[in-house]
Amino acid sequence: MASGNFRTCPTTGFKIHIPAQTLIQTNAVTAIVFLLVGGILGLGMVLTRWQAVHLLNDEWFYRLLTLHGIAMLVAWIIFFEMAVLYFASAIVLSSRLAAPWAGWLQYVLMLGGAALTAVQILLGNADVMFTSYVPLQANHLYYLGIILFAVGAIVGCIVFFATLVVAKTEGTYKGSLPLVTFGAAAAAIIAIATLSHGAIVFIPTWLWAAGIIPMMDAEVYRLLFWGFGHSSQQINVCAMVSVWYLLGTLTVGAKPMNEKVCRTAFVFYILFINIASEHHLLTDPGLSAAHKTWNTGYFMHLAVLASMIHAFSIPGCIEVALRKKGYTRGAFEWLKKAPWGNPGFSALALSLFGFGFLGGITGVVYGTEQVNIIAHNNLRIPGHFHATVVAGTTLAFMGITYYVLPLIFRREVAFPGLAKLQPYIFGIAMYVVSVSMMFAGGFGVSRRSWDMNGVDGPFQVNFGPIVDMALAIMGIAGVVACIGGAMYCIIAVATLLIGKKIEA
Amino acid sequence: MSVTSPQPGWWNTPLHKEEKIWITIAFVWCILITLAMPAWHLFGTQNAASEYYKISTEDFGFLTDAFIEKYTVGEDSGVPVVAPPAGADIFLRGQQWGWDPVLKLKQGSTYRLHLSSVDVNHSMSLLPMNMNFKAVPGWDNVLTITPTSSGSFNLICNEFCGIGHHSMNGKIIVDS
Numbered sequence: 001m002a003s004g005n006f007r008t009c010p011t012t013g014f015k016i017h018i019p020a021q022t023l024i025q026t027n028a029v030t031a032i033v034f035l036l037v038g039g040i041l042g043l044g045m046v047l048t049r050w051q052a053v054h055l056l057n058d059e060w061f062y063r064l065l066t067l068h069g070i071a072m073l074v075a076w077i078i079f080f081e082m083a084v085l086y087f088a089s090a091i092v093l094s095s096r097l098a099a100p101w102a103g104w105l106q107y108v109l110m111l112g113g114a115a116l117t118a119v120q121i122l123l124g125n126a127d128v129m130f131t132s133y134v135p136l137q138a139n140h141l142y143y144l145g146i147i148l149f150a151v152g153a154i155v156g157c158i159v160f161f162a163t164l165v166v167a168k169t170e171g172t173y174k175g176s177l178p179l180v181t182f183g184a185a186a187a188a189i190i191a192i193a194t195l196s197h198g199a200i201v202f203i204p205t206w207l208w209a210a211g212i213i214p215m216m217d218a219e220v221y222r223l224l225f226w227g228f229g230h231s232s233q234q235i236n237v238c239a240m241v242s243v244w245y246l247l248g249t250l251t252v253g254a255k256p257m258n259e260k261v262c263r264t265a266f267v268f269y270i271l272f273i274n275i276a277s278e279h280h281l282l283t284d285p286g287l288s289a290a291h292k293t294w295n296t297g298y299f300m301h302l303a304v305l306a307s308m309i310h311a312f313s314i315p316g317c318i319e320v321a322l323r324k325k326g327y328t329r330g331a332f333e334w335l336k337k338a339p340w341g342n343p344g345f346s347a348l349a350l351s352l353f354g355f356g357f358l359g360g361i362t363g364v365v366y367g368t369e370q371v372n373i374i375a376h377n378n379l380r381i382p383g384h385f386h387a388t389v390v391a392g393t394t395l396a397f398m399g400i401t402y403y404v405l406p407l408i409f410r411r412e413v414a415f416p417g418l419a420k421l422q423p424y425i426f427g428i429a430m431y432v433v434s435v436s437m438m439f440a441g442g443f444g445v446s447r448r449s450w451d452m453n454g455v456d457g458p459f460q461v462n463f464g465p466i467v468d469m470a471l472a473i474m475g476i477a478g479v480v481a482c483i484g485g486a487m488y489c490i491i492a493v494a495t496l497l498i499g500k501k502i503e504a
Numbered sequence: 505m506s507v508t509s510p511q512p513g514w515w516n517t518p519l520h521k522e523e524k525i526w527i528t529i530a531f532v533w534c535i536l537i538t539l540a541m542p543a544w545h546l547f548g549t550q551n552a553a554s555e556y557y558k559i560s561t562e563d564f565g566f567l568t569d570a571f572i573e574k575y576t577v578g579e580d581s582g583v584p585v586v587a588p589p590a591g592a593d594i595f596l597r598g599q600q601w602g603w604d605p606v607l608k609l610k611q612g613s614t615y616r617l618h619l620s621s622v623d624v625n626h627s628m629s630l631l632p633m634n635m636n637f638k639a640v641p642g643w644d645n646v647l648t649i650t651p652t653s654s655g656s657f658n659l660i661c662n663e664f665c666g667i668g669h670h671s672m673n674g675k676i677i678v679d680s
Binding site: 127131289449457 | 512517519544550557581583623624636637643666
């Protein structure tokens with residue numbers, strides 16, 4: 001490889017492969033564009049579910065809710081994860097990226113797929129929600145778009161693994177993989193397994209929608225879909241936990257307390273999460289109680305154990321690092337003196353708390369067989385996953401952006417004062433959104449419903465003023481969260497356009 | 505550092521005492537939650553059904569129509585009201601966009617509720633109890649139920665089933 005293809009990072013000392021850098025930049029910027037789109041749609045969602053405002057009409061609510069799910073859960077997160085994968089392989093290992101052309105293939109397939117799907121939704125050809133359960137049918141191009149996107153993501157994972165091989169054979173690092181790369185590898189392994197489920201479920205569904213083969217059984221679809229739909233969330237968890245460790249190192253110089261424990265926890269994610277996806281089917285016909293208990297309980301709780309390990313290990317390594325800096329007075333001086341004004345650190349702390357306490361605990365509780373009867377498909381569920389993937393994963397990715405901007409885009413973060421506040425506004429508002437959703441869900445308010453009062457139906461449904469209040473709080477906090485998200489997009493875009501250049 | 509290779513011999517670094525305690529507590533807690541589920545089947549009173557059959561949507565519609573014809577006692581907002589005898593097999597059909605029939609049940613009597621859909625996925629949500637069960641086309645989800653309180657209860661659908669989803673509701677009446 002020509003040495004002209006590398007630069008040395010003055011802050012970290014990493015040798016940075018320029019084609020890898022360009023791919024990271026492109027994927028990250030595309031991710032942020034989807035976040036912006038999804039955020040605007042999210043505003044429409046909260047302002048419609050806030051019953052007093054009821055902004056959108058029924059048709060557009062459902063249509064844009066479908067797009068909100070695709071833009072956020074699929075496009076924003078997976079594009080950003082591609083950037084994380086290239087960073088954790090080529091940059092962290094100071095290696096060249098294997099086959100940059102394949103990296104571009106990943107990008108083109110994912111962008112083309114996302115665009116095709118989005119257009120089909122906006123044309124009104126796919127009012128089926130993110131889950132697209134059969135026999136509800138979308139235009140076949142909608143499924144094709146998702147398939148192309150998934151194939152692109154698989155290509156990205158292959159480039160990641162190939163880069164690990166290149167780094168090993170070319171000797172760019174000695175000994176074992178760094179923890180961040182190890183965590184990213186766990187994410188990529190789960191991604192391959194998960195996206196294969198996606199192929200198994202979406203290819204026949206696509207052919208069915210195109211009129212070529214008969215429909216698969218509705219319950220079989222649900223089983224296969226969740227092998228894709230929930231396991232893919234474990235890609236996010238692994239990527240997010242890796243980013244947590246990375247932020248711990250970048251913000252306070254934290255060093256994993258025990259590498260064996262951290263890595264074993266990542267392996268637990270790989271081994272035990274896939275089967276646990278069946279917790280979506282706890283109130284379904286077609287599976288016995290023994291089956292449901294076994295697959296939601298034993299295996300899922302070993303994956304939960306992995307999260308419990310990280311929940312100790314990450315604050316622990318931060319405490320150790322801060323105590324080493326001399327903050328040793330009392331039990332909590334380290335916590336008081338932590339760099340709360342650094343958006344990377346505050347994003348890490350808020351993400352950790354939101355994911356673990358709000359998202360993780362509710363996930364475990366709602367996922368137990370009997371409790372699921374009072375949680376299935378009501379607002380408790382979006383309350384749970386807005387804590388995990390928004391207050392958790394999205395906020396962690398926002399936090400790492402404040403380091404990616406200077407390190408990879410080589411620009412100083414614009415509006416540093418705004419950046420200091422951004423994680424607090426976004427994170428705390430998302431906590432409130434999540435908790436108010438869970439609260440309303442406790443009264444049985446359905447998710448994915450344009451109106452909860454039975455309008456146009458044969459009977460009137462009344463939830464009472466306390467639920468109206470919960471949804472109003474959700475609406476107000478949702479608007480604040482959108483402002484926090486907009487701040488992030490503005491800071492990122494302004495940094496790229498007018499941020500002061502950092503000379504290497 | 506999490507971005508550099510660990511020291512050689514990292515696998516053999518012993519665990520710190522606090523970390524050991526934490527992991528042990530977490531593991532025990534995980535096991536307890538797991539055991540709570542089978543324990544509830546033995547000692548609890550409310551569990552999800554695990555009785556189910558495959559049935560074509562046509563057959564399920566046919567059985568529901570026969571059930572309605574046999575036990576209809578009136579009509580409520582255009583939906584037939586059905587009063588089956590205690591212990592009967594009762595049918596609840598989800599379709600775009602409504603639950604039918606309205607079931608008129610007796611408090612304290614036990615019924616076998618057959619829940620399914622004749623078009624797309626639906627999910628029955630009983631309010632204000634907030635109990636939720638899936639209605640999947642092609643599958644008969646059989647719930648053995650005993651109403652423990654009387655009054656009028658709403659049914660809504662909580663699985664997206666098309667643009668009219670929010671208008672899909674129904675009713676169960678329980679006489680004391």
